[in-house]
Amino acid sequence: MLVAQKAKLREILNALSEEYQVAVPVQREGTSAFELYRDGIEVMFNGNTSISPKGMFFPQTEKMYGFKTVKNTTEFVSLPVEQGKRLLFGVRSCDMKSLDCLDQVFLTKGYIDEFYKQKRERTVIVALGCNEPGETCFCASLGLDPQKAAGADVHAYDLGEVIGFEAVTEAGQKVLDLLKNHLREQQFALPPVGEFYLKPEVAGVPEKLKGMFESPLWEEIARKCLNCGACTYVCPTCHCFDISQDVRGEKGIKYRCWDSCMFGEYTQMAGGHNPRPTKKERVRNRFMHKLNYFPERYNMLLCTGCGRCLDVCPVKMDITSIIQQIKEAK
Amino acid sequence: MCACNCDCNHDHDYDHNSVSSTVTSNPLIPMRAKVINIVQETVDTKTFYISTLDGEKPFDPQPGQLGMLSLPDIGEAMFSVTNKGEKHIEMAIKAVGELTNALHEIEVGQEVGIRGPYGNGFPLDYCRGKDLLFIGGGIGLAPVRSLIMHCIRNREDYGKLTVVYGARSKGDLCFKEDLFENWPKVPNMELFITIDKEEEGWDGHVGFVPSYVEELAFKPQVTVLCGPPVMIKFTLPVLQKMGFAEKDIITTLEMRMKCGVGKCGRCNIGSKYVCLDGPVFTMEELKDLPPEY
Amino acid sequence: MEDLTLVLRRTAKEILEKGEAQMVIGWEKGAFWYSSTSAFISKPEDTERLIWDEYCVNNLAKYLLDYRHKEGKVAVFVKGCDSRALNVLLQDKQLKREKILIIGLACPGMKDEVEARKLGRGSSIPLYKKCRECRYPNALNYDFFIGEDKVIKEIPAQDDFSEVQALESLSPDEKYNKFVANYERCLRCYACRNICPACNCRECIFDRTASGWSSKANNVSENMFFALTRALHVAGRCVGCGECERACPVNIPIMLLNKKIIQDINALFGEYEAGTDVTAKLPLGGFEFTDPEEFM
Incomplete structure (x- = not known):
């Protein structure tokens, strides 16, 4: 395995910055997220970021195109698109899996989302293996390997004093080639992965949910829910968006921004009808989407076990307990 | 207020690389089109005839398919295409919300944005x-x-x-x-x-x-x-x-839609998206879906 | 508190068995030893789920709004802050007193679950800051009280506005930078609004995006517009329960703004502690002929 001293990470990231725009997990003001790397910034190694890296590919607010309306004319104008290669360092297995989910949504079924595709294609990902699961983590229960993130270009491993690197793809090999002078070959065994506290049994749940649309369980589960969007915004797989515009006089920008199925306005139709009028329907839709609708459509769960939703939920809605309740429901 | 995240004070002037007016590879970007006729159907419903600026049909919809029509400074919404001619498509629109009320104010010659056709259409x-x-x-x-x-x-x-x-x-x-x-x-x-x-x-x-x-x-x-x-x-x-x-x-069926291409999430009925898998369904198909529309 | 849990369960069971309420809202254990969460019990046998421990921080008052149009009564357990919140909901005429059965509790202050996770089981876990500062730990308005009606927590002599004053002493640029730093990370998930008992508008202006009043775009100015508007909308009705700040997934010090407004209301309209007196007139919800009107 190629390894480098952890203390040399700064040199490594500086070297990579010459070739790529690099983003790394950073702790700031009691929260954490992926940020553009600057020399000297402290990379977070302890656990996952509280905000997922999905925004690097699907920003919370993204300008799509400009327009100009003068009298009765309407002109559409394209906006400059950021170019250049990017590198994400430190993406965890759960968040790599979420990119697999987002790829399904944005890149399949007849239409390709160009905004997403462009960012995805110019990004190389160095995943960082997890040795010690966080208290709210449950990726292993969903079949993920916390140490080796499927889909990454490079696997990096936290080996205490050193970081190990393994190229997985050609793009990943290029990254390691760039770091030739910083890495040396040394034998290292991966440490055993620590015990998970949460172990939801998801087998059979998508199939069982098929017949549970009318179950009284939804009303019970929904009672707690505040219908805020915290879970959906921190979720690495939630991808619902709204399209709106910012208008200044004759000029305007059409943008899209994250939206949440928890908000009543989300499905509210202009005529007044709302197919999901109360929190029962919204909560049901969210969990059905994650555990039944998405698997039906794309053959994978829309949950990666990152545990962020149960971490941030102010009233402790807990998808692992909901999975359990679904299993136990008559 | 600027829609970008930078929160700086610089002027968000974009360069005017005009998007091709007829073909765009990005399904979310509309093409420029023009209202060439308006028929008052009822007190609150009008039919809009829409062509490209060169007087061509913006796209060739199958019966039952949808189109996303916009007044870009007001909004964008999905409507069924009620008819097509040689050189235009028609959309009958009832004034019920922000966009549809604004559409009822426009006159012949107004330029609009349009994208489509979307959905499956009738069998x-x-x-x-x-x-x-x-x-x-x-x-x-x-x-x-x-x-x-x-x-x-x-x-x-x-x-x-x-x-x-x-x-x-x-x-x-x-x-x-x-x-x-x-x-x-x-x-x-x-x-x-x-x-x-x-x-x-x-x-x-x-x-x-x-x-x-x-x-x-x-x-x-x-x-x-x-x-x-x-x-x-x-x-x-x-x-x-x-x-x-x-x-x-x-x-x-009708559901609220934003993207029209099965990405934005909101028009789902179970695992189906009305914009992509619908809007046309048989009773047999609906029986398999949750009654949430 | 373990003993009280049994009393709490017994009380809830009796209420449901006698049909005094259709549902009891209390707390149950969440996934972790440091998490307790709201529980909605309508069957006597389910009262075994109820608990009362040092992590029952969740303010339950807001949930009553979900049942205000339902038949029958709802029983609710209240600590001091829940009780003040409930009073505000009554003052706002959002709830009918006769439809609620209130069971009061004496609160020892709740432990900070973020600290608990960090420090681990068995260590000494500090109280939430909001609980340390709390001056009304006991329920104020109730049908009956469980446990001893005595204050079991140290009460500060007065509200602590030192952080507000520290902020006020900053230069305009420093203040601006501080606000930008706080609100650029806001996700606009509206957890603060949705958990806040004073945020009880039937329809919030931030849900009316089609109107153009506000935009869903996430940027500092829109985020601040939301935060400042909400702070002013709850002015005079914020009971200081701090749930907004606890609910925030990105750790924004939301109470700083709320406290600033509480301090200003005290200065402008006389000392006022929202939700401590259900009969009191709201400082910004009515007027006196003697009100200052320098701007007229």
């Missing part, structure tokens, strides 16, 4: 050669009309055409020229028009659509219906009582 192959019963209520005739017009244009491919159409009042009937001038002249086509309440100057049928359908006692055939949820709710049992098979009852 033409399945309908071919069969007698068809069309049932519409209010603005619900708009999507159904695209198929009626298709059948009229290809008259020899389809059997008998029967239309049952109802609205609250005479004034609320859409497409009056079709109902009273054009369609009565079409061979082997029958029309049954009803309004909810007695009204001066109306000597036609009075009553709600579901009971009128029951009264008319049709023999089972393929039926296409669209209208307010309450009309659908009460017509379906009538059709089933008359012996219509579930696969022969076809309807078109």
Whole structure:
């Protein structure tokens, strides 16, 4: 395995910055997220970021195109698109899996989302293996390997004093080639992965949910829910968006921004009808989407076990307990 | 306020690389188009005829397909294409919200954004050669009309055409020229028009659509219906009582949409997206989906 | 508190068995030893789920709004802050007193679950800051009280506005930078609004995006517009329960703004502690002929 001293990470990231725009997990003001790397910034190694890296590919607010309306004319104008290669360092297995989910949504079924595709294609990902699961983590229960993130270009491993690197793809090999002078070959065994506290049994749940649309369980589960969007915004797989515009006089920008199925306005139709009028329907839709609708459509769960939703939920809605309740429901 | 995240004070002037006006590879970016005619259907419904700036059809929709129409400074919404001509498409739009009210203010010549066509459209192959019963209520005739017009244009491919159409009042009937001038002249086509309440100057049928359908006692055939949820709710049992098979009852649904291409999430009914897998569903298909629309 | 849990369960069971309420809202254990969460019990046998421990921080008052149009009564357990919140909901005429059965509790202050996770089981876990500062730990308005009606927590002599004053002493640029730093990370998930008992508008202006009043775009100015508007909308009705700040997934010090407004209301309209007196007139919800009107 190629390894480098952890203390040399700064040199490594500086070297990579010459070739790529690099983003790394950073702790700031009691929260954490992926940020553009600057020399000297402290990379977070302890656990996952509280905000997922999905925004690097699907920003919370993204300008799509400009327009100009003068009298009765309407002109559409394209906006400059950021170019250049990017590198994400430190993406965890759960968040790599979420990119697999987002790829399904944005890149399949007849239409390709160009905004997403462009960012995805110019990004190389160095995943960082997890040795010690966080208290709210449950990726292993969903079949993920916390140490080796499927889909990454490079696997990096936290080996205490050193970081190990393994190229997985050609793009990943290029990254390691760039770091030739910083890495040396040394034998290292991966440490055993620590015990998970949460172990939801998801087998059979998508199939069982098929017949549970009318179950009284939804009303019970929904009672707690505040219908805020915290879970959906921190979720690495939630991808619902709204399209709106910012208008200044004759000029305007059409943008899209994250939206949440928890908000009543989300499905509210202009005529007044709302197919999901109360929190029962919204909560049901969210969990059905994650555990039944998405698997039906794309053959994978829309949950990666990152545990962020149960971490941030102010009233402790807990998808692992909901999975359990679904299993136990008559 | 600027829509970007930078929160700086610089002017967000974009460079004017004009997007190609007819073809764009990005499905979320509309093409520039123009309203070439507006027909006042009822007090709150107008039909808009839309062409490209060069006077061409913006896209070639199949009956039942959808288009995303925008006044970019107000918003964008999905409408069914109610008819197409050689050089234009038509959308019948009721004023119910921010965008539709603004659309009702525009005049011929107004430029708009349009993208599409979206959705599956009606199952033409399945309908071919069969007698068809069309049932519409209010603005619900708009999507159904695209198929009626298709059948009229290809008259020899389809059997008998029967239309049952109802609205609250005479004034609320859409497409009056079709109902009273054009369609009565079409061979082997029958029309049954009803309004909810007695009204001066109306000597036609009075009553709600579901009971009128029951009264008319049709023999089972393929039926296409669209209208307010309450009309659908009460017509379906009538059709089933008359012996219509579930696969022969076809309807078109409406949900709030933003992207139109199955990404933004909100128009799902179970694992199906109305914008992509719909808007046309048979009763047989709907039975498999959660009743959440 | 373990003993009280049994009393709490017994009380809830009796209420449901006698049909005094259709439902009891209390707390149950969440996934972790440091998490307790709201529980909605309508069957007597389910009262075994109820608990009362040092992590029952969730303010339950807001949930009553979900049942205000339902038949029958709802029983609710209240600590001091829940009780003040409930009073505000009554003052706002959002709830009918006769439809609620209130069971009061004496609160020892709740432990900070973020600290608990960090420090681990068995260590000494500090109280939430909001609980340390709390001056009304006991229920104020109730049908009956469980446990002893005595204050079991140290009460500060007065409200602590030192952080507000520290902020006020900053230069305009420093203040601006501080606000930018706080609100650029806002996700606009509206957890603060949705958990806040004073945020009880039937329809919030931030849900009316089609109107153009506010935009869903996430940027500092829109985020601040939301935060400042909400702070002013709850002015005079914020009971200081701090649930907004606890609910925030990105750790924004939301109470700083709320406290600033509480301090200003005290200065402008006289000392006022929202939700401590259900009969009191709201400082910004009515007027006196003697009100200052320098701007007229």
